Amino acid sequence: MDLTWTPFFTLFRREIMRFMKVIIQTVITPFVSSTLYLMIFGVSLGKSIVLKDQLPYLSFLIPGLVMMSCLNNSFQNTSSSIVSSKFSGDLEDFKVAPLTPWQIILALSMAAVLRGLLVGGITFFVGEASYFFTYGTALGVSHPFALLLFLILGSLCFANFGVVVAFWARSFDQLSAVSGFVLLPLIYLGGVFFSVENLPPLWRSVSLYNPLLYMINGVRYGILGVADVEPQRAALVTLLAFLLTTGLAVRCLKRASFQRW
Amino acid sequence: MAQNANLALDVSNVIMQYPLTKALAGVSIEVAPGEVFGLLGPNGAGKTSLISIIVTLEKATSGQVKVFGHDVARESQLAKLQTGWVPQEIINHGFFTVNEILGFHGGYYGVRDSKKRVDELLNILGLWEHRFKKVKQLSGGMKRRLMIAKALVHKPRLLLLDEPTAGVDVDLRKRLWEFVEQLRRDGISILLTTHYLEEAERLCDRVAIIHNGQIRAVGETRKLIEQWSRKKVVLRLLEPVEGYKNHPDYMSGQGSEWTFFTKMSKPLGELMQELQVPMGNLKDLQVQDGNLEDVFVQLTSATKGAH
Numbered sequence A: 001m002d003l004t005w006t007p008f009f010t011l012f013r014r015e016i017m018r019f020m021k022v023i024i025q026t027v028i029t030p031f032v033s034s035t036l037y038l039m040i041f042g043v044s045l046g047k048s049i050v051l052k053d054q055l056p057y058l059s060f061l062i063p064g065l066v067m068m069s070c071l072n073n074s075f076q077n078t079s080s081s082i083v084s085s086k087f088s089g090d091l092e093d094f095k096v097a098p099l100t101p102w103q104i105i106l107a108l109s110m111a112a113v114l115r116g117l118l119v120g121g122i123t124f125f126v127g128e129a130s131y132f133f134t135y136g137t138a139l140g141v142s143h144p145f146a147l148l149l150f151l152i153l154g155s156l157c158f159a160n161f162g163v164v165v166a167f168w169a170r171s172f173d174q175l176s177a178v179s180g181f182v183l184l185p186l187i188y189l190g191g192v193f194f195s196v197e198n199l200p201p202l203w204r205s206v207s208l209y210n211p212l213l214y215m216i217n218g219v220r221y222g223i224l225g226v227a228d229v230e231p232q233r234a235a236l237v238t239l240l241a242f243l244l245t246t247g248l249a250v251r252c253l254k255r256a257s258f259q260r261w
Numbered sequence B: 001m002a003q004n005a006n007l008a009l010d011v012s013n014v015i016m017q018y019p020l021t022k023a024l025a026g027v028s029i030e031v032a033p034g035e036v037f038g039l040l041g042p043n044g045a046g047k048t049s050l051i052s053i054i055v056t057l058e059k060a061t062s063g064q065v066k067v068f069g070h071d072v073a074r075e076s077q078l079a080k081l082q083t084g085w086v087p088q089e090i091i092n093h094g095f096f097t098v099n100e101i102l103g104f105h106g107g108y109y110g111v112r113d114s115k116k117r118v119d120e121l122l123n124i125l126g127l128w129e130h131r132f133k134k135v136k137q138l139s140g141g142m143k144r145r146l147m148i149a150k151a152l153v154h155k156p157r158l159l160l161l162d163e164p165t166a167g168v169d170v171d172l173r174k175r176l177w178e179f180v181e182q183l184r185r186d187g188i189s190i191l192l193t194t195h196y197l198e199e200a201e202r203l204c205d206r207v208a209i210i211h212n213g214q215i216r217a218v219g220e221t222r223k224l225i226e227q228w229s230r231k232k233v234v235l236r237l238l239e240p241v242e243g244y245k246n247h248p249d250y251m252s253g254q255g256s257e258w259t260f261f262t263k264m265s266k267p268l269g270e271l272m273q274e275l276q277v278p279m280g281n282l283k284d285l286q287v288q289d290g291n292l293e294d295v296f297v298q299l300t301s302a303t304k305g306a307h
Helices: A005-021 A023-048 A057-088 A091-096 A101-135 A144-168 A172-188 A201-207 A211-224 A231-255 B047-054 B076-082 B098-108 B115-124 B140-152 B170-185 B197-203 B221-228 B268-275 B292-300
Strands: B009-017 B022-031 B036-040 B062-067 B083-086 B158-162 B189-194 B206-211 B214-220 B230-241 B250-263 B282-288
Touching (some): A005 A023, A005 A057, A005 A101, A057 A091, A057 A101, A101 A231, A144 A211, A144 A231, A211 A231, B047 B062, B047 B158, B062 B076, B098 B140, B115 B140, B140 B170, B170 B197, B197 B221, B197 B292, B206 B221, B206 B292, B230 B268
Parallel strands (some): B036 B206
C-alpha cells in the first residue's frame, strides 16, 4: 500500500479520463473557437492592422490566443470537475479517502494544465498553419524554455484559481458569474487582441495591474521574442500569482466543505 | 499508539454544535472488533452527523473519535485506511463506469493494483455483468451494492453503513442482511444506522438509541428489549370478572377480555397468581413479547423514559 504516489496518480488519471470522456466539450469546442478567432481577427481583419516592429497582426494574435486557450481550459477543468463532483456527491470521496490536500491540488491542477496545453498546443498549430498559408513562412518559437515556463505557470495559476472558485461557489450560477464577469474581462483586457501600447495612458496604467497582461506577454516573448512587458518582470508577476493561487487553493482544501449540494 | 487500540470505534463525549442547533450533545459509544453495532434514532437524531465526524467530513466541536486507536482528527490517514463508508445517499459519479469507480476508489486508498479485489467484489455483490455501465444505468439496488463495493475495496476493518437498506425492495434487503452477516463472519466491525428496527434486531449484537443528539440507551439488543420493553398479555375469560383495573400491569379491557403490559422478565405464572384467574374460567391466553420497536418508541417519545 502506497499512500504517496498511488492516490495522486489515481486522481490525476481520473481527471484526465474525465476530460477525455467529454472531448468534444473540453478540447474540440475550444479548438473551433480558437480557429474562428484566428480566421476572423488574424487572417481577415488582421491584414489591415499595422503593428510596431513591422510584425503582422496574426503573429501578435497567435501567442495571445494560445495563452487564452491554456488559461481558460485550465480554469474550466478544475472548476467544472469540482462543481460537478459537488453536485453528484463524489467530492466527498476525496475527503473520506486518505488523500492529502496537496495530492488533490497537484492532481487536479496538473490534469488541468495538461488539458490547457493540449488545447493551447492545437491552437498554436492551427495558428502556425494559418500564418504559413498567409505569409508563406512558419512563425517559429524564439524562446522555447520561456514559452513553456509561462504556459505551465500561467495554467497552474488558473487551475488553482478554478479550485478556489469551485469550493467557494454555492451554485453553477456563481461559477458562471466568476467566469463571465472576472476572468473573461481580465483575459480580453490582458492584451490577447491588442497591444497595451495602443491604449490611452489611463487604461494602460490600469492594465499594468492585470496579472494576465504579464502571462500573455510572457508567452508572446517566448514565441516572438518581443513583448509589451519585460520578460523578467513578466516571470516575476506570474510566479507571484502562482504562489498566491496555490496558497489560496491549499487553504480552501483544508477549510472548505466537501459535502454535496 | 493511543489507548483503547483494541476498540474498533471509540467515540468519546462528542459534541457537534451548529449555529442554531446542537446535533450531538456529548455522545459516547464503543464498538468492539467484529461487532455489529446498531445506531437507532428518528430523523434528525444525530446519526448521520456522528458518521460524518467519523469519516472526517465534519469536525466535532469537541470530543474524540478513534478508529482502532487512531484519532480521526490527528491521525486521519491511518484512521481512514481502517474505515469504509456506505453513505445514505447514492453517489452518481457522472462519467465513469462501475469498474472505473471501484478502481479509482482503491487507488485513493493506496491500492496500486486493485483489479483482483474489484473483480472479487463485483462477483460477490452481483455486479459483474454491469461493470461497464455508468451509475445512472444501474437500478436502485445495484447502485446501493456499488456503494457497498466501494466501501470495501480497500479491505477496511470498520464498515459504516448509513441506512444501507433505505428504499430497497424486500428481496435485496434480505440479501444485504446476509451479506452483512458474511462480513461479521469475516471479522469486520460494523456500525449500522437504520430505520428498520427488525433489521437492527436481527443483525446487531448491541444497539444504541440516539435521540436529540443524546444516547438514551446502549446495550445488547436482547437485554435492551428485556429492560425497556414489555410483553403484552391478553386474557380471554368464559365468565366476565371485575377488579383487574387496579392491577399495576393493567392496560385496557373489562368483563371477559383484559390486556396487561408486564415486564419481560416477569414470569407469566406470577401474573396469573396475582390475578387469581381460575383455570376453569380461562378461555384463551395470548402473549406477545416486546421488541426493539417498543424500546425505540419508549426511549424516543417525548421525555418519557421510565419503564
